Amino acid sequence: MLKIFNTMTQKKEEFKPMHENRVKLFVCGPTVYDNSHVGHARTYISFDVIARYLKYNGFSVFYLQNITDVDDKIIKRALELNIDPVKLARKFEKKYMEDMKLLGVENVNLYARATEHVPEIIQQINTLIDKSFAYVTDSGVYFDISKFPDFGKLSRRNIEELTVHRIFNDSKRNPGDFALWKIKNDEPFWNSPWGVGRPGWHIEDTAITEEYLGYKYDIHGGGLDLIFPHHEAEIAQMESASGDKPMVRYWMHTGFLNVSGEKMSKSLGNFITIREILLDYAPEVFRFFVLSTHYRSPIDFSESALQQSGNSLNRIYKLIETIDELRDSNISESNENDIKYTNLLLNAKHDFLDNMNNDFNTPNALSVIFNLIRDVNRGVDDGNISKNSLIYVKNLLIEFGEILGFEFYIKPCVDDKTEDLVEVMVDVREKLRERKDWELSDLIRSRLREIDIILEDK
């Protein structure tokens, strides 16, 4: 039984989608005004695994993500760079897609741009005005939070206390009211019944989700920082417009990625982009790093943590390698220990799924993998594990890998020429070793080492 921690209720709840085996999942996408950083990657990798696991459980998942391609930050940046805001947005959207592909985040079914849903946005605002949840002023259209008593239910806040820090604007009835439509005539702008301008930040998500998922759906995800005010505003908009609730059955939020215990931010200069990190570390190493902490916990980013992750991951690859080698050896196809190993595998699978069912506890799921590896290694060492058992082990590891987004069966690739060349060197060195010419063979090894080719004798 899959349990998900719901931010709304602050409890783990059994997961039951609205429609038997269909899951409608929406995750807030990025505002495309700059390169995405590793904090974004953390969130999107987490939801990638969540989507994978839902699919693994037989759910048909429709995963929708919005792309915020019109907003103040984009316009500001475009102005600084003296380029067209739409072009700027497209450029960083493209980079975002490239980053996600590199990270193996590939389960999103549909990306929806805000700018391509302006009619839907206008329609939803109209509904809110018709139902008196929103009002028009000369600066825009605002949502009247006094008409929505549930405002604050997700973040568990007291609205009165919030007014202190809100943006003051004379035309607003209440400082906590937020913009649905901003009347502005700087690019880009659209026509609307209330004047030219652009949508407010929160309305695109509810317009987009209503269009593709309906006004009620299963899971809404995003970073912890979006709970207030963004998700709160979404609830207000959608539940007011539809007159029905709840908009979302399960709210899921990912914890922050910190650097030296502090939240990643530009002002602190601890901003690391996905691109930068992928220069030094393989995508799967970063993925392992992300999954070795529970998705709701804060995760502290550091080079040494990534190195540890790389070494850990290596342990898994090594066993796959060992299995591949033993498959070509003359160990027995099957033996009397097969039942023992079958049970071991059944248990491992059971434990793995148990942990995933427990609000996607990936760190624990990983520990199940390592326990299995230890037991299998012991069998290999003692020579009591058969080929068949080893093949089952490998298949199970691959199955786990697919859930978590690792491709354990793919070996790191090198180009053919290099591989041929290295093979020549290895052959020569083997001959030298046969003659016990240690001096020369060690020289070859150390020189190869200098160009990052590591030779390991068996």
Next chain:
RNA sequence: GCCGAGAUGACCGAGCGGCUAGGUGAGUGGCUGCAGACCACUAUACUUGGGUUCAAAUCCCAAUCUCGGCUCCA
């Protein structure tokens, strides 16, 4: 000020009433011409002070410290 999260061995990180988490690093042994890699085994914990309980890292109370949110943010 108001909300919230957390303090676990050298490091990362689960557990959240009884059962060795796991990984990295370290040590010992195995393998090896050597080195590395690999494999096995071993050691080292629950911020502090009270309390509840037959039993507490886990529950309660208090304290200390760290971080985050309340304004754009994954």
